Amino acid sequence: MHYVDEGHGPLVLLLHGYPFLWYLWRNQIRAVAASGYRVVAPDQRGYGQTEAPDAVAAYDITHLVGDVVGLMSALGEKSAVLVGQDWGSPVVFNAVLMRPDLFRGVLMMCSPPQARGPVPPLATMRAALDQKGLDFYQEYLGRPEIAQEIMRDLRSFLLGIFYSTSGCCPDDEQWRSMWTKDEKFFDTFTVPQTLPSYLSRQALDYYVNEFSRNGIGPANKWYAAIDRGWEVTSFLDGATVKLPALFLTGERDPSLKPLFGIDRQGPAFESLTVNFPNMREIITMPGVGHTPPEEKPDDINEILLRFLNDIEVSARQPN
Structure with a gap:
């Protein structure tokens, strides 16, 4: 597993989502390390310079959690605060459910995690989508042939997703997680003529070059393995996270918007304080989209350090 490792002190693990890399956290790593923490940001399984297994089953949630636990072991660490964006x-969420003994707290961004339900996660969505004649990005990206479609114009895909999910994108150009059958996937986002203000050409080039290593297919297998992950985690039914938690989202994150009368994220938001009874704070950042670490790095550093410092202060207090 490829990772960036800076600083000394209590461990903080930064986990990126799709379609990102360890590089998403480049503005947090140095700031948090300078404040007395050891900060590690990996390329997750199938991304960048990390191994990319062929089998879809190798990307179910138990393997993704296993990567986190294995990384901590390789680092010689026995405790960490976990921070995750998007995926x-x-x-x-699943790491702290499976191994609460290894973690001190959790901070999640953009995608409210959902507890294991009575049916596979995509099953309910699939029924609703079929009734309305819609495609849904999680199902679509999980199809083997879609990676080739994306790789034919990788730069436009990445630039379009980065722009159309950001807070600087106008409403009528925002990415849509669902679309009608007579549309194409590339119709769901806007490729801008110029780079968004928060994204440098150097950053875009880095993402394009790294995803060109193994293609985007391995990262897409995370979506193909969603229901497989549900099948192998029945032991998590009813489990909650007792650790200190913080959830952060952007006010203009299009992934959270209901579409075609389907509010797929609403139930997850409503259950946040049930799944995390020690939820310290739920923060909505004005004018921010789906990538707060990229769009507002200084604000994220402030929020992250405040949360980390509170955890360390609480840990030193007598019971």
């Missing part, structure tokens, strides 16, 4: 949030 990083469900990895964080």
Whole structure:
């Protein structure tokens, strides 16, 4: 597993989502390390310079959690605070459910994690989508042939997703997680003529070059393995996270908007304080989209350090 490791002190693990890399956290790593923490940001399984197994089953949530636990062991660490954005949030959630003994707290961004339900996660969505004649990005990206479609114009895909999910994108150009059958996937986002203000050409080039290593297919297998992950985690039914938690989202994150009368994220938001009874704070950042670490790095550093410092202060207090 490829990772960036800076600083000394209590361990903080930063887990990116899709389609990102350890590089998402480049503005947090140095700031948090300078404040007395050891900060590690990996390329998760199938991304960047980390191994990319062929089998879809190798990307179910138990393997993704196993990567986190294995990384901690390789680092010689026995405790960490987990931070996750987008797909990083469900990895964080499941890691602390499976191994609460290894973690001191959790901070999640953008994608509210959902507890294990009575049916596979995509099953309910699939029924609703079929009734309305819609495609849904999680199902779509999980199809083997879609990676080739994306790789034919990787730069436009990444630039379009980064822009259309950001807070600087106008409402009528925002990415849509669902679309009608007569549309194409590339119709669901806007490729801007110029780079968004928060994204440098150097950053875009880095993402394009790294995803060109193994293609985007391995990262897409996370979606293909969603229901497989449900099948192998029945032992998590009813489990909650007792650790200190913080959830952060952007006010203009299009992934949270209901579409076609389907509010797929609403129930997850409503259950946050049930799944995390020690939820310290739920923060909505004005004018921010789906990538707070990229869009508002200084604000994220402030929020993250405040949360980390509170955890360390609480840990030193007598019971």
